[in-house]
Amino acid sequence: MEARVAGIDVAKASLEIAVRGIRQWSHPNNLKSVSALVEELQRLKITLVVLEATGGYERAVVKALHEAKVPVAVVNPRQMHDFAKATGQLAKTDALDAEVIALYGELMQPKPRPPPSPETERLERLVTRRRQVVDMAAAEKNRHSGLAAEEREHVAAHLDWFETEVARLDKELHDTIKSIPAFRQRAKILRSVPGVGPVLASTLLAQLPELGSLNRAQIAALVGVAPLNSDSGQRTGRRFVWGGRASVRQVLYMAAMVGSKRNPRLRALYQRLVEKKKPAKVALTACMRKLLVTLNAMLKANAAWQPSHSPTLGPKR
Numbered sequence: 001m002e003a004r005v006a007g008i009d010v011a012k013a014s015l016e017i018a019v020r021g022i023r024q025w026s027h028p029n030n031l032k033s034v035s036a037l038v039e040e041l042q043r044l045k046i047t048l049v050v051l052e053a054t055g056g057y058e059r060a061v062v063k064a065l066h067e068a069k070v071p072v073a074v075v076n077p078r079q080m081h082d083f084a085k086a087t088g089q090l091a092k093t094d095a096l097d098a099e100v101i102a103l104y105g106e107l108m109q110p111k112p113r114p115p116p117s118p119e120t121e122r123l124e125r126l127v128t129r130r131r132q133v134v135d136m137a138a139a140e141k142n143r144h145s146g147l148a149a150e151e152r153e154h155v156a157a158h159l160d161w162f163e164t165e166v167a168r169l170d171k172e173l174h175d176t177i178k179s180i181p182a183f184r185q186r187a188k189i190l191r192s193v194p195g196v197g198p199v200l201a202s203t204l205l206a207q208l209p210e211l212g213s214l215n216r217a218q219i220a221a222l223v224g225v226a227p228l229n230s231d232s233g234q235r236t237g238r239r240f241v242w243g244g245r246a247s248v249r250q251v252l253y254m255a256a257m258v259g260s261k262r263n264p265r266l267r268a269l270y271q272r273l274v275e276k277k278k279p280a281k282v283a284l285t286a287c288m289r290k291l292l293v294t295l296n297a298m299l300k301a302n303a304a305w306q307p308s309h310s311p312t313l314g315p316k317r
Contacts, residue, residue, distance in 0.1 A: 007102030009094045010058045038068045050105035052077045065113035073110035119180050123206040130169040137162035167187040173202045192304040195259025203251045212299025219296045225289040256287040258263035
């Protein structure tokens, strides 16, 4: 059967859908409309739906498509932005975005995302909510010092609530992981590594379920910590990291900062790179990648951290 791709531009209140050369239409972004949309896509015999990650607004659509057994790929918005520029599409409307997303799907054929288990969905919702609360608390803290005394009292009350809410979410995350044997075992392995705390462990379980099933290059590229070349002719440019799962990378960065002080292998790597005059950020990125591939290998081998063995190769036989 000929491949037929639908591109969906997702916004908080609306969905713009395009099947190139066949149809373009829109729906409200609510449960009733999403159900009708899935039925329309099935009638059109769509073989792949492509949409951008939008911080959660796409969740209901993705879940409904999974339940209907319609393949769906969720792509990084920055990739889509650069693809649009490469095609010469400079104007921006929801309808045009949907067309570009459909074209991207036709040409690039991104790999469909497998449906998560209900337990993983629940964990991801908790992890996402925790990150939102932490971000809101940080914004309030930044505003606090510049306010009048009376306003600071109100902000202080907000900060107290944020602290209580983060503690509640941490407990719920802990209880959820503890109640599910597969999560409990994977978390135990992850937490055995110096520098890996409950926030990184829960984030990896929820938002990187592929961990332990891919090789080291694949997992580094998926998260966005694989160094990319920037060479031309005889010029050798600086390597950089790009794309991937930003929410995972953000938490991994904080863990690498801790690990560069507490984890002997990461500390040695960080110090060696700094001694070679590498910028601190480059050294930390290398620690992020080292930590990630180590955790990937440990989950693949179902083995906890052992300082006397190579963490990427497992125990010597």
